[in-house]
Amino acid sequence: MISVNNLSKKIGTVQALEQLSFSAENGQITGLLGPNGAGKTTCLRTLFGLLKPDEGFCEIEGIDVAKNPIAAKQQLGLFPDPFGLYERLSPREYISYFAELSGMSRPQAKAATSKVIAQLKLEDIADRRCKGFSQGQKMKTALAQAIVHQPKNIILDEPTRGLDVMSTRLLRDILVELKNQGHCVLFSSHVMQEVAALCDKVIVMAQGKVVAVGSPDELCQQTGKDSLEDAFIALIGTDEGIAA
Numbered sequence: 001m002i003s004v005n006n007l008s009k010k011i012g013t014v015q016a017l018e019q020l021s022f023s024a025e026n027g028q029i030t031g032l033l034g035p036n037g038a039g040k041t042t043c044l045r046t047l048f049g050l051l052k053p054d055e056g057f058c059e060i061e062g063i064d065v066a067k068n069p070i071a072a073k074q075q076l077g078l079f080p081d082p083f084g085l086y087e088r089l090s091p092r093e094y095i096s097y098f099a100e101l102s103g104m105s106r107p108q109a110k111a112a113t114s115k116v117i118a119q120l121k122l123e124d125i126a127d128r129r130c131k132g133f134s135q136g137q138k139m140k141t142a143l144a145q146a147i148v149h150q151p152k153n154i155i156l157d158e159p160t161r162g163l164d165v166m167s168t169r170l171l172r173d174i175l176v177e178l179k180n181q182g183h184c185v186l187f188s189s190h191v192m193q194e195v196a197a198l199c200d201k202v203i204v205m206a207q208g209k210v211v212a213v214g215s216p217d218e219l220c221q222q223t224g225k226d227s228l229e230d231a232f233i234a235l236i237g238t239d240e241g242i243a244a
Contacts, residue, residue: 007056016042018208024186032188034205040188077146079156087131102149136167156187196228206236
């Protein structure tokens, strides 16, 4: 479970987050939805431990990220930009390296790497260099790195950005499978159809605050709209811009 509690963060003169609070539960996919500048990425970077909040705190499985960052990160899988893979390494080398970074011994990392390679059906490319991989192959390798240490929580920041249709569909299937296995999946997206199709709960953000929480259907009912896109516009106001 991921918990954000009264989080505030000022970057320069901009109040990026202001008393932001929400939770993402195990066995659910939770989406962060908001216009440009809403604070989604700032929130996720604070959860990663890359930014220190001015006020408030974040917890991963009850562990305070600021007070015990290493233990918190061991409960967290971070899906990186799949186009930033180390192309001179094979998936097996890349995944195993990050498994050891998460605290596993070398034998444990080797076993966990073999397991996740089988889980994501990467056997045919596991020992090839990543250079020249297709989008789908890069995406699966990046995701394998995120889940190799079997974290309960997975965070993704606009995960389908730059992916082709087939890779996007594959990623969505994998996220649903992780949810069904009891994982907590939290992601930000600017694709309304993606959020509507995947999310059990949506956190609508604007100006660093939560303006609404609910399932896609609940948000539509709350606003009297027929689509999540129309509900979103109604919730944030048309002057806030287009979701991103």
